[in-house]
Structures are given as C-alpha cells and as structure tokens.
Amino acid sequence: MAQTNSNANISLKQLVPTGEKISLDQLKMGQVGLIVEMNEPDQEQADRLKALGLCVGRRIELLKAGNPMILRVLGSRIGLANRLAKRITVDACHQTNCCE
Known part of the structure; x- marks a missing residue:
C-alpha cells in the first residue's frame, strides 16, 4: 500500500490569507x-x-x-503604538507560513 504525504492534505486555503480583514491591533x-x-x-x-x-x-x-506591540517586518523587529496599528488593515492568516 502506498503511503501518502500528510502535507498533501493541506488545502490551498490554509496556505493563503484567509480573507479576514482586521485592524493590525486585532x-x-x-x-x-x-x-x-x-x-x-x-x-x-x-x-x-x-x-x-x-x-x-x-x-x-x-x-x-x-502597547507598543512588537512586529516582525522584513526580518526586523519593530515597536508600534496601538493608535497607529488601529489604522492599518491586514488580511489575517491562520498559519505562520501562509503569506510567504
């Protein structure tokens, strides 16, 4: 019996942004x-x-x-005040590798 790769069961939907638009502070x-x-x-x-x-x-x-929140951007860590984060909208992902 052939073995299946468990990664083959990951749907494309899991590997791309979810379409859930939220403010960065969320x-x-x-x-x-x-x-x-x-x-x-x-x-x-x-x-x-x-x-x-x-x-x-x-x-x-x-x-x-x-406050401030710490973000990884382009491989660097930056601090960002919540008042600024509320003005930035992101397409949230549910896996850390989804937006690469």
Whole structure:
C-alpha cells in the first residue's frame, strides 16, 4: 500500500490569507498577515511607517501584543503604538507560513 504525504492534505486555503480583514491591533500573538490598507491621514506619520517597512502588500507577524506591540517586518523587529496599528488593515492568516 502506498503511503501518502500528510502535507498533501493541506488545502490551498490554509496556505493563503484567509480573507479576514482586521485592524493590525486585532492580530493574535504569532499570527501573520498581509497589510491591505493604511489609513494614516498624517503624511509625515505615513512616511515614517513606510520607512519602518509598513506598506500595502507587506507580510507582518505579531510577536508581542501590548502597547507598543512588537512586529516582525522584513526580518526586523519593530515597536508600534496601538493608535497607529488601529489604522492599518491586514488580511489575517491562520498559519505562520501562509503569506510567504
């Protein structure tokens, strides 16, 4: 009898963003997401966020909840205030490798 690879049973849906759009401050610890919208009205603040690597299409991971929250962005850790995180919308994933 042929053995099956257990990874073959992972559906494509599990490996891509879920379509669940939430604000960045609602991510759970260890959860990964893709930034889909940035609602920062202050251009100077928007430029600062972009300099930190936060932009539409970017993969982020929540390492620590709190204020500030700690995110992994482009392999670096950054701190982000909750008031700023509330203005960023992410497409949440349920597996840490889903948005690679």
